[in-house]
Amino acid sequence: MNLRKFAVVAAVATFALGLSACGKEGTPTPSGDSGQTGAATSDACTSSGTTFTPASSVTLTGSPTYDKIKAAKKVVVGVKFDQPNLGYKDASGKRCGFDIEMAQMIASKLGVDPANIEYKEIASANRETAIKGGEIDYYVGTYSITDKRKKDVSFAGPYFIAAQDLLVRKDESAITGSDTLKGKKVCSATGSTPIQRVRDQKLTEDSNIVEFKTYSECVSQLLDKKVDAVTTDDAILKGYAAQNQSQLKVVGKPFIDPKTGKPYPEKYGIGLAHDDKALRDFVNAALESAFSDGTWQKIYDGTLGKSGSPASPPALEKY
Amino acid sequence: MGEFFHTLTDNSDIFVRAFKTTIELFLIGAIGALILGTLLGAMRVSPIPVLRAVGTTYVQLIRNTPLTLVFALLVFAVPKLGVNLDYFTSAYVALIAYTGAFVCEAVRSGINTVPAGQGEAARALGMTFNQVLGSIVLPQAFRAIVPPLMSIFIALMKNTTIAAGFSVLEAGALQPYLSERSQNQTYVLLWITLFFLLLIVPLIGLQRVLERRWKVAR
Amino acid sequence: MTTAALYDQPGPRAIARNQIFGVVSGVAVLALLAWIVYRFYDTGQFDSIKWQQFQYKAVQQELLDGYLTTLKVAGIAAIGALVFGALFAAGRLSDYRLVRAPATFVVELFRAIPLLVLIFFAYYVPLQYGFPFDKMWALVIGLVLYNGSVLAEIFRAGMLAVPYGQSEAGYAVGLRKTQVMTLILLPQAVRAMLPAIVSQLVVLLKDTALGFIINYPELLFVGKQIGGRLVFGLPYVPTYLIVAAIYIATCGLLSLLAYWLQRRLIRGKSQKTAAAPVPITMEPGSIGPTGSSVG
Numbered sequence: 001m002n003l004r005k006f007a008v009v010a011a012v013a014t015f016a017l018g019l020s021a022c023g024k025e026g027t028p029t030p031s032g033d034s035g036q037t038g039a040a041t042s043d044a045c046t047s048s049g050t051t052f053t054p055a056s057s058v059t060l061t062g063s064p065t066y067d068k069i070k071a072a073k074k075v076v077v078g079v080k081f082d083q084p085n086l087g088y089k090d091a092s093g094k095r096c097g098f099d100i101e102m103a104q105m106i107a108s109k110l111g112v113d114p115a116n117i118e119y120k121e122i123a124s125a126n127r128e129t130a131i132k133g134g135e136i137d138y139y140v141g142t143y144s145i146t147d148k149r150k151k152d153v154s155f156a157g158p159y160f161i162a163a164q165d166l167l168v169r170k171d172e173s174a175i176t177g178s179d180t181l182k183g184k185k186v187c188s189a190t191g192s193t194p195i196q197r198v199r200d201q202k203l204t205e206d207s208n209i210v211e212f213k214t215y216s217e218c219v220s221q222l223l224d225k226k227v228d229a230v231t232t233d234d235a236i237l238k239g240y241a242a243q244n245q246s247q248l249k250v251v252g253k254p255f256i257d258p259k260t261g262k263p264y265p266e267k268y269g270i271g272l273a274h275d276d277k278a279l280r281d282f283v284n285a286a287l288e289s290a291f292s293d294g295t296w297q298k299i300y301d302g303t304l305g306k307s308g309s310p311a312s313p314p315a316l317e318k319y
Numbered sequence: 320m321g322e323f324f325h326t327l328t329d330n331s332d333i334f335v336r337a338f339k340t341t342i343e344l345f346l347i348g349a350i351g352a353l354i355l356g357t358l359l360g361a362m363r364v365s366p367i368p369v370l371r372a373v374g375t376t377y378v379q380l381i382r383n384t385p386l387t388l389v390f391a392l393l394v395f396a397v398p399k400l401g402v403n404l405d406y407f408t409s410a411y412v413a414l415i416a417y418t419g420a421f422v423c424e425a426v427r428s429g430i431n432t433v434p435a436g437q438g439e440a441a442r443a444l445g446m447t448f449n450q451v452l453g454s455i456v457l458p459q460a461f462r463a464i465v466p467p468l469m470s471i472f473i474a475l476m477k478n479t480t481i482a483a484g485f486s487v488l489e490a491g492a493l494q495p496y497l498s499e500r501s502q503n504q505t506y507v508l509l510w511i512t513l514f515f516l517l518l519i520v521p522l523i524g525l526q527r528v529l530e531r532r533w534k535v536a537r
Numbered sequence: 538m539t540t541a542a543l544y545d546q547p548g549p550r551a552i553a554r555n556q557i558f559g560v561v562s563g564v565a566v567l568a569l570l571a572w573i574v575y576r577f578y579d580t581g582q583f584d585s586i587k588w589q590q591f592q593y594k595a596v597q598q599e600l601l602d603g604y605l606t607t608l609k610v611a612g613i614a615a616i617g618a619l620v621f622g623a624l625f626a627a628g629r630l631s632d633y634r635l636v637r638a639p640a641t642f643v644v645e646l647f648r649a650i651p652l653l654v655l656i657f658f659a660y661y662v663p664l665q666y667g668f669p670f671d672k673m674w675a676l677v678i679g680l681v682l683y684n685g686s687v688l689a690e691i692f693r694a695g696m697l698a699v700p701y702g703q704s705e706a707g708y709a710v711g712l713r714k715t716q717v718m719t720l721i722l723l724p725q726a727v728r729a730m731l732p733a734i735v736s737q738l739v740v741l742l743k744d745t746a747l748g749f750i751i752n753y754p755e756l757l758f759v760g761k762q763i764g765g766r767l768v769f770g771l772p773y774v775p776t777y778l779i780v781a782a783i784y785i786a787t788c789g790l791l792s793l794l795a796y797w798l799q800r801r802l803i804r805g806k807s808q809k810t811a812a813a814p815v816p817i818t819m820e821p822g823s824i825g826p827t828g829s830s831v832g
Contacts, residue, residue: 081762082762082765084767089762091590091593091595091596091599091763091766092593092595093595093599121752122752123752125495125498126495126498126752128498129498129504129661129664129665130664130669132664132665133663133664133665133666133668133669134668134669135664135669190495190496210406210486211486212485212486213484213750213752214761214765216765216766216767216771217395217761217765219767219771220395220764220765220771220773221398223771224395224398224399225398225403226398226403240767243767243768244767244768366547366551366555367555367558367559367562368559369559369560369562369563369566370558370559370562373562373566379789380785382788382792383739383743383784383785383787383788383789383792384743384781384784384785384788385743385744385745385746385757385784386743386746387746387747387749387757388746388757388777388780388781388784391757391760391761391773391777392777392781395764395773395774395777396773396774396777396778399576399577399580399582399774400573400576400577400580401576401580473649476651477650477651477652477653478651480651480652480653480654481653481747483653483750484749484750490651491651491653491654494657494661498661503665504661504662504664504665505661505662505665505666508654508657508658508661508662511654512650512654512658515649515650515651515654516646516649516650519649520649523645523648523649
């Protein structure tokens with residue numbers, strides 16, 4: 001019984017200690033000797049500095065989604081939270097990244113102040129279900145446009161074109177591209193196009209395909225040597241490599257489509273309801289003006305552009 | 320209605336693979352948990368205080384931890400110890416480590432139903448601890464242990480679905496896997512439910528039959 | 538029987554042998570723990586960077602929010618499960634087969650379906666047909682359906698554990714069945730059922746951790762987010778250890794409550810109630826069908 005009493009006291013003491021919340025204010029920033037993780041950049045979110053002023057008058061008729069937004073005076077957007085420079089939430093809860101700012105840009109064009117955006121974190125496998133069910137108004141989160149997905153949702157865009165690539169450990173020499181994956185364990189997010197491609201093209205054995213809900217879990221397994229490569233869009237991979245330059249590197253050889261001789265394009269689009277053509281046209285128009293008036297470039301240079309490669313706006317695919 | 324059946328026939332190979340994995344996890348988990356549970360039970364009733372303490376601590380810690388967390392620790396913490404397990408192995412190790420604690424408790428309670436006189440008689444005959452436990456007590460305790468043991472195994476069958484969150488393609492992972500392929504989610508879930516009922520209802524029936532036949536007076 | 542009956546009072550040789558055994562196993566256990574600590578140290582789990590996040594109020598708040606969310610879901614689901622359990626226990630105890638059969642079917646059905654599948658049903662099916670449930674309610678519905686069914690069994694076992702003489706006396710005095718159940722059986726049964734009910738609520742609390750599969754921000758999911766921050770060295774291990782400590786402390790306290798209730802009940806047995814205590818659930822999630830499992 002003494003042991004029990006001790007256990008109770010210990011448990012209560014732990015709680016008391018925890019709740020006393022003697023903690024530092026501000027955004028957590030890694031400091032000091034980072035040991036095995038190499039040069040650590042700050043986790044804190046920094047935006048590109050673009051200001052988004054909500055449009056004062058919006059002409060958009062025939063869009064049930066927009067009617068819903070107007071009535072609720074806010075917009076619900078599906079995003080990612082763990083993709084640095086794309087869709088990221090830092091330890092203090094601030095969100096930043098290329099996708100986040102594109103979402104804010106569209107919201108402001110719809111007449112909603114970015115402060116009134118409700119962000120919902122939706123995993124890759126559930127994007128179509130969330131849009132179809134009306135849980136979100138639109139989705140901005142490295143959402144690749146594919147014909148298969150067009151059966152369930154519709155897309156505005158693309159607003160960025162990435163390629164599929166591989167993230168490996170810094171000392172990895174055996175993996176140099178998509179053709180050197182046989183016998184290697186490859187990890188990606190459940191429900192993403194890159195892992196479907198690996199599976200369909202049999203780039204590695206079925207038993208060597210590993211899927212987790214988030215890329216950070218994949219990266220963790222990569223560092224633990226439980227998988228040999230993480231595959232997804234190079235934009236996402238570069239963000240991770242930038243956060244851990246001493247242990248990770250991007251292979252840098254995009255997956256090539258044998259039919260065209262060019263890299264498989266991962267076209268990022270804004271996911272919208274399947275039948276809402278009015279909204280689709282509206283968002284496409286918003287994207288076009290962002291391309292031409294320099295907003296897109298400013299957002300890109302301040303977020304994704306930081307991890308290396310320059311880029312220019314892609315051609316829209318309207319339908 | 321046709322689509323309902325098509326959901327199954329179009330993906331029959333995946334359904335078969337997934338449920339095969341479920342059954343494999345269940346069988347390996349059950350046998351492992353039995354071994355671990357009996358070992359822990361023996362530790363908890365042994366005359367050596369250290370073993371008793373270790374057994375009790377282990378059981379108490381595990382009973383108060385969610386199974387999902389046990390899985391997470393095995394997949395993310397154990398590699399740091401330099402032990403490299405593949406995902407399937409991590410899954411059944413997690414299931415064994417978790418279920419074993421509950422088997423231990425069932426075994427212990429079963430032992431408690433055997434009248435003290437049995438143990439005293441055995442000792443009077445000069446039997447050692449191992450002989451008392453192995454030849455006299457456990458065989459009689461068995462009748463009292465089996466029904467709660469069946470409950471534990473039914474729960475184990477259902478708990479195999481948690482491996483879905485940790486990259487094991489078993490029944491629970493069917494839902495995200497097939498939604499990737501734009502299958503009708505409701506139908507997929509209905510089929511998964513149907514097959515689980517097929518697996519579990521016989522176990523429940525078996526438990527009822529055993530309980531009735533081996534009703535132990537207390 | 539007490540387990541002490543398994544072995545004799547140790548004589549001098551047995552004492553010596555036990556002590557040697559004890560020392561050897563003690564050393565083995567310590568060696569294992571030391572190895573684990575050493576390996577963690579070697580792979581940098583104790584590097585300051587992995588623990589730095591927790592100094593910050595923002596991260597502590599994240600953990601606290603996750604913990605409170607877990608408690609919130611558990612609380613709502615507990616109330617729902619108790620109500621569900623009471624309703625269906627009454628249904629199963631009914632005299633009318635028309636009521637008894639469906640009640641039995643429902644209870645057995647929800648005990649046989651994995652909780653994960655129930656949660657998926659509650660979340661994805663409404664979503665597919667266009668009226669999405671908030672994730673919290675999907676989780677709550679799953680928990681209520683499952684744990685409510687188990688509680689229904691516990692309630693039924695409790696009512697049946699009251700010696701038949703009590704209800705006989707009630708009928709002899711002219712009470713109707715409902716009156717017998719509510720005035721005589723229920724008050725006595727409740728005291729017998731309390732430890733098992735609390736124990737099942739502990740199971741419910743642990744099951745909230747399944748919310749992470751539908752991305753609901755309960756404690757385990759928050760832990761995954763915190764652990765997934767690459768800049769801090771992917772501190773999954775420290776985070777999960779802390780999360781485990783929180784779960785063990787909370788569930789441990791509740792379990793101790795259940796134990797304490799059971800001991801009080803056995804002590805006061807002869808005075809307050811004639812019912813034998815319903816056994817605390819022995820395994821993860823359900824008790825035997827008649828409730829008369831090992832006690």
